[in-house]
Amino acid sequence: MTSVGSGYDLSVSTYSPDGKIFQVDYANKAVENSGTCIAIKTKDGVVVGVEKLIPSKMLCHGSNRRIHAVDLHIGVGISGFLADARQLVLRARAEAKSYKQIYGQPIPVKVLSQRVAALCHVYTLYGSVRAFGCSIIISGIDQEGPQLYQVEPSGSCIGYFGASMGKGKQAAKNELEKIKFNEMTTHEAIKEIAKIIYSVHDEVKDKDFQLELGWISTTETKGQFNMVPKDLQSDAESYAKNALEEANM
Template structure:
């Protein structure tokens, strides 16, 4: 195995002899060291919850939000570098607006996840850029019902019934697996998300819900 610091980690476009891209692994480490974000897809909606990181009593509570509204029917939660999350949220809003302007309809979340995944993946192809240091949870409720997607720093994305990213993801995912998400209401899911955030972090949190 190649040791870290042997030159193969200087560019996002350079593979090590054992087939690793260290820059993507470093981006994933940034996510693992960040606050926990949780997404739940339930029978009548989607709930997103993020750990609210307050590093100073002087900080305005709303100044470090890692949860955002992308369109009237789509929300986003991120774990990782705050500035990267804001940049990707702005890109997501642009993609959603472009789709609405072109097709005169709200963007399907799978199409948005695909576009954002390609955008994130583009930042792993060139030596002049670095990967996004975030994992992103997208949630929506539309005519197809509730949907939840997670985009990783590599650009790959998957659909989930429940997902957690960040430093508390293992405990949160264990708790998610205990739930019968398809039978939960949004009100019950809000309680479960809050319970998991408190269990994982013992800190404050932000919530965003989308109802049918």
């Protein structure tokens, strides 16, 4: 990348001769160096899971979170620079609040995703700024049912049945492609996401991690985004570890 982009990667507003914006590519690289984030849209909701890498043993359990609620019916998962992602989360909350004040109803997931994506895109247009070094998965339930969108540093906003980003993106994608999303429930998706994250985590190269899980369901959470209860998460982690041991045997 350095040889091809030499001189063209000094500004986010400069294209290389082959039509690339290298600062956006570098932002994507920052996402790829982060912990894996996976989301699955099921027939009754959406589940988001994050492999939160632990940089220090002194870190308090539950801090440095990578899953956040934006509105009662929307939540996000994060990969990449946490400081950058925090700004997108704050902007998403402001957009959700503004939409409700103006229109008197909760913001649709697609509208919120497009507004956040527009902000990311703006930061690829001017030489005085840099692209956000993070990607976020926006999940929720609105009048059209469960929704799942991924927003990338380039400003692209794409809807998915299953999405992955971070270190284990490709390996997780291969596993997601085997799933029949329309037949899966949120309880099954919690176990599936835990299994995938444990399988893509490299215990030799990667740091220790904590599994974070968030979900929203029409039946289990009554259409509100919450963190997965501890008992369900413990069951999912036990299931994932057993599946990993069986695979290794």
